[in-house]
Amino acid sequence: MIADTDGHRDDRVASLEIQLGKLARINASLMGRVERSTDLRGNAFSVFETAISLEGKVRERTADLERALGELASTNAELAQATDAADSARRRLGDAIETINEGFAIFDADDRLVLCNQTYLSLWPKVADQIVPGVRFDEILGKIGETSGMLGAMVAPDRWISERGAAHEPR
Known part of the structure; x- marks a missing residue:
């Protein structure tokens, strides 16, 4: 066991x-x-x-x-x-x-239109619609010289434009 x-x-x-x-x-x-x-x-x-x-x-x-x-x-x-x-x-x-009773316009340092009065536009009725802020002064003169009925602009447009440009230059 x-x-x-x-x-x-x-x-x-x-x-x-x-x-x-x-x-x-x-x-x-x-x-x-x-x-x-x-x-x-x-x-x-x-x-x-x-x-x-x-x-x-x-x-x-x-x-x-x-x-x-x-x-x-x-x-x-x-x-x-x-x-x-x-x-x-x-x-x-x-x-x-x-x-202001006379034509008045303000141009910036780049000679571009900033602001003008209605009297200024009424001086150039044939191109007034093209005179707008931002347009250069020499462009305005060119448009006026081409379309104006002014005697100086009609006889010698280039001379008229250069005389106006010279008068516009700051002194």
Whole structure:
């Protein structure tokens, strides 16, 4: 019977060793899961911290953008006021020039017409529709020389144009 007991014991030990191996594998698997779970939780917390940090940066940038938009709106309002003031001044200047009884014209540094009164246009009725802001003075003279009924322009148009051009030059 001792042999039976020893055989039974050997079988029992072998069975227990097999179960111990299975339990060791299960334990390793469960420990791996726990460790991965801790890592994921750690990573999740790290991602959460990053999200909070990014939210703060987004808030800062949004505040900066709102400030910039406020400044832009303020600048646009100032620009609109300046444009209105310039338009108003231009209208007042035009009204003042129209009250002058003589022909009056203003030319810019490039000798282009900026503004003239109706009296100035009435001096040259055949080309009045061509005398518009932006046209050069020498172009106006050329048009007048070609179409005018003025004696000097009819007899010697080139001379008339050069004399008028010389009289126009700033001294």
